[in-house]
Each structure stands twice: as C-alpha cells, then as structure tokens.
Amino acid sequence: METEPPLDAPPAGLRRWAPRSFRGSIVASTVALMTIAMVVVVLGIQVVLEWTAQRDVQQVLEERSRAVVSVLAQSEDSPLVVDDDVLQPGMVVYDASGERVAGSVATAVRDTADGLATTDRVRATRGAEDEDRLLATPFTTRAGDRGVLVVSQETAPYERSELYALLAAAVLGVLVVGATALMALRVTAQALKPVTVMAQRAADWSEHDLSHRFDLGPPTNELAALGETLDHLLDRVASVIRSEQRLTSELAHELRTPLTGIQGSADLALLRGVDDPAVREDLRQIAASSREMAGVITTLLDLARDARTTSREQECRLADVVPALVAATPTGPVEVVDRTVASTARIAAPAGLVARVLAPLVDNASRHARSRVVLDATDLPDRVEVVVRDDGPGVDEAVRATLFEPGVSTRGDGAGLGLGIARRVATSFGGEVTLDEAAGTGDGAVFRVRLPRL
Numbered sequence: 001m002e003t004e005p006p007l008d009a010p011p012a013g014l015r016r017w018a019p020r021s022f023r024g025s026i027v028a029s030t031v032a033l034m035t036i037a038m039v040v041v042v043l044g045i046q047v048v049l050e051w052t053a054q055r056d057v058q059q060v061l062e063e064r065s066r067a068v069v070s071v072l073a074q075s076e077d078s079p080l081v082v083d084d085d086v087l088q089p090g091m092v093v094y095d096a097s098g099e100r101v102a103g104s105v106a107t108a109v110r111d112t113a114d115g116l117a118t119t120d121r122v123r124a125t126r127g128a129e130d131e132d133r134l135l136a137t138p139f140t141t142r143a144g145d146r147g148v149l150v151v152s153q154e155t156a157p158y159e160r161s162e163l164y165a166l167l168a169a170a171v172l173g174v175l176v177v178g179a180t181a182l183m184a185l186r187v188t189a190q191a192l193k194p195v196t197v198m199a200q201r202a203a204d205w206s207e208h209d210l211s212h213r214f215d216l217g218p219p220t221n222e223l224a225a226l227g228e229t230l231d232h233l234l235d236r237v238a239s240v241i242r243s244e245q246r247l248t249s250e251l252a253h254e255l256r257t258p259l260t261g262i263q264g265s266a267d268l269a270l271l272r273g274v275d276d277p278a279v280r281e282d283l284r285q286i287a288a289s290s291r292e293m294a295g296v297i298t299t300l301l302d303l304a305r306d307a308r309t310t311s312r313e314q315e316c317r318l319a320d321v322v323p324a325l326v327a328a329t330p331t332g333p334v335e336v337v338d339r340t341v342a343s344t345a346r347i348a349a350p351a352g353l354v355a356r357v358l359a360p361l362v363d364n365a366s367r368h369a370r371s372r373v374v375l376d377a378t379d380l381p382d383r384v385e386v387v388v389r390d391d392g393p394g395v396d397e398a399v400r401a402t403l404f405e406p407g408v409s410t411r412g413d414g415a416g417l418g419l420g421i422a423r424r425v426a427t428s429f430g431g432e433v434t435l436d437e438a439a440g441t442g443d444g445a446v447f448r449v450r451l452p453r454l
Contacts, residue, residue: 023188030184038173053158061135078143096146113150263290314350340377346454349429360418361388368392386449
C-alpha cells in the first residue's frame with residue numbers, strides 16, 4: 001500500500017537538489033533572500049533613474065523653449081522674422097502656415113518636427129528612432145503673428161548614464177550577494193561547529209565510554225541546553241546497557257549451572273556404558289544439545305557485554321578465522337573447501353565475533369550438503385563478502401521469509417537458532433547475513449556474509 005508524502009515535503013525533483021546539511025540550507029536560503037532583495041533594489045534603481053532622466057529631459061526642453069518664446073513674443077515684425085542668433089542648435093520656428101522660418105534640427109527628427117508645425121497647444125513627443133525628445137510650443141508676437149517653436153533634445157547621454165548606473169548597481173549586487181554568502185558560511189560554521197563536535201563526541205562516547213559527560217552547566221543558552229539533553233540521553237543509554245548486562249549475567253549464571261549438570265550427567269552416563277542403543281543415542285543427543293545451548297548462551301552474553309566496544313577496537317582477516325573454523329568442522333562424507341585465501345583485507349571486527357558469524361553457516365551447510373561445502377571470499381572497497389555454498393536440497397520456500405527468526409529451521413529439521421544468532425552478531429558490528437534468492441530449492445543454499453572493511 002502506497003503512502004502519500006507529507007504535505008510540507010518538497011517535490012521529488014527538488015529533494016534531489018536540496019542541500020544535504022543544515023548549514024547548507026541556511027547559506028542557500030540567505031543567499032536566495034539576498035539575491036531577491038538585490039534584484040528588487042536594482043530594478044527599483046532602474047525605475048527611479050528612468051523617471052529622473054525623463055523628467056530632466058522634459059525640464060531642459062521646457063527651459064529652452066521658455067527662454068526663446070519670451071524673445072520671439074517681443075517681435076513687432078510682420079510677417080514673422082527671426083534672427084538666427086536667437087535660436088540655439090536643435091530649434092526651429094514655423095509660421096502660422098507651417099512654413100519653416102528659421103533654425104534647424106537633426107535630419108532624423110526633421111519630419112517629426114514638421115508634423116508639429118501647426119499645433120495649437122504645447123506638445124511633447126519622441127523622434128522616429130526614439131533617441132530624441134521634441135517639444136512644440138505655440139506663441140504669438142506683438143504684431144499678432146502666430147508661430148510654433150519646436151525644440152529637440154538628444155536622450156543618448158541620459159540613457160548612457162542610466163546604463164552605467166544599472167551596470168554599477170548589478171556589479172554591486174553581485175558583490176553584496178557574494179559577501180553575504182561568505183559571511184553566512186563563516187557565521188554558520190562558527191555557530192554549528194560546537195554542535196558538530198558535541199554530536200561526534202556523543203556518538204563516540206555512546207560506543208566506547210559512557211562515563212563521559214559534557215557538563216556545560218545550567219541551560220543558559222542553546223548549546224548548554226543541547227549539552228544537558230545529550231547528558232540525560234547518555235545517562236539513559238548507560239542505564240539501559242547496565243541493566244542489560246546485569247540481566248544477561250544473571251541469566252547466564254542461572255542457565256549455565258543446570259546446563260553443566262545436564263551435560264555432565266549425560267557424559268558420565270555414556271562413560272559408564274549403556275547397553276540399550278536407543279538410550280545411548282538419547283544421551284549423546286542430550287550432551288550435544290547441552291553443549292550447543294552453552295555455546296549460544298556464551299555468544300549472547302559476550303555480544304551483550306562486549307560487542308559495542310570490541311568490534312570497534314579490534315580487527316582481523318579471514319585467514320585468522322576460516323582455517324581454524326574449517327579444521328573444527330567434523331570430518332565425514334562432506335568436504336569443506338576453503339577458497340577465502342585470496343582475501344587479504346582487514347575486517348573491522350574481532351576474530352571471535354567473525355567466527356561466531358561464520359560457524360553456524362558452515363555447520364548448517366555441512367549438515368545439509370550432499371558432498372561439498374565451498375567458502376569463497378571477495379574484497380570489495382567497503383566490505384569483505386563471504387559466500388557459503390553447499391550442494392544440498394536448498395532452503396524450503398515456506399521458511400525463506402522467516403529463515404533468520406529463532407525457532408525456524410532451514411531444511412525442515414533443527415531449531416534454526418544458529419542462523420538468527422549469526423545475523424545478530426553480524427549486525428552488532430555493521431555486517432549482514434542474507435540468503436541468496438537466486439538459489440532455488442534443489443540447487444543448494446547460498447548464504448552471503450558482508451563484513452565491514454577496516
């Protein structure tokens with residue numbers, strides 16, 4: 001049954017690109033916020049500059065027109081006569097009929113200026129190429145003649161100023177965003193470094209020495225509160241481990257004594273001799289089961305007490321474990337072939353624990369194989385993989401899903417407890433024990449053991 005993602009979960013495509021650390025999230029959000037702010041600022045500056053430039057051009061046109069119109073309005077000549085000294089470059093005067101009287105404008109805006117020659121109101125417009133602004137101002141002389149003054153002004157200098165200001169603002173924005181990113185990196189690094197150190201120390205202490213504490217005092221700030229929380233957590237972990245060790249010690253003591261008595265009685269009875277074959281076989285089975293149960297208890301006890309620290313502090317190679325394991329396997333019609341000599345990698349676990357992982361698998365394979373059990377090993381970059389293969393009937397499909405649970409047998413007989421212990425021991429130091437699904441019933445069983453490489 002599929003479950004829907006949380007409502008606040010990002011889309012799958014975004015999760016792929018999301019920062020992998022809290023520090024990265026802070027820096028990314030800060031840079032994104034500053035980038036948006038700088039874009040808004042630059043656009044705002046551009047809008048203000050555009051408005052200011054248009055206003056300045058309009059003011060220049062109006063001031064130039066006002067100065068010339070005041071002179072033209074004093075003329076008493078009729079028809080209208082304009083002295084060229086009165087006009088500045090970019091000015092042209094038209095009479096009432098729209099004929100040019102004096103002055104000149106640039107060729108690019110001449111047609112636009114001629115179109116304003118007969119206007120009866122003040123009009124402002126742009127040139128054909130949008131690089132000039134024109135202002136037409138009607139006037140009447142003292143003699144009663146009417147005319148129109150058209151003044152043009154280039155906008156290129158103002159547009160260049162706008163462009164330079166925009167480039168300067170953009171460069172400044174990039175520098176501000178870059179400086180913000182560097183500051184965010186530095187500030188977050190300094191702020192989160194104590195948290196990282198505390199997390200590393202807490203993880204190390206939880207695996208090696210639960211007696212250490214941060215002891216940062218009263219929770220007057222966030223770091224002190226975090227330290228107090230971690231101290232309480234370490235206290236609870238230590239309490240749980242002490243309770244587990246005490247319980248396992250008591251159980252081991254209580255179980256070992258009667259098991260030793262049972263095993264001793266069975267062995268003593270066998271030594272005295274038993275005439276009935278069935279009784280003799282039952283006594284052998286009782287003695288063997290007692291020794292097997294004693295080994296299970298020892299393994300569980302050592303695992304509960306020492307697996308956390310021992311697996312981290314010791315190492316081994318398969319050459320230190322497999323030959324002795326093969327030699328200890330009972331000889332008979334089944335041949336155990338060791339092909340692990342090619343493995344030279346160091347395993348991040350003590351030899352004792354590695355042996356307790358492999359021993360149940362080898363024993364299981366030798367008990368169910370027809371003629372041969374083969375052990376292969378491969379050194380991978382992060383692990384050592386051991387394959388235990390036999391030529392027996394294989395694992396029944398009915399028990400594959402629950403194979404490593406206590407009380408489940410691999411081939412239909414036996415308790416099946418050893419495989420569960422093998423997986424638990426392997427998991428304690430970061431390893432794994434699995435059944436190869438490719439091997440079907442009748443093809444033999446293939447177990448894969450993945451051991452962490454040092």
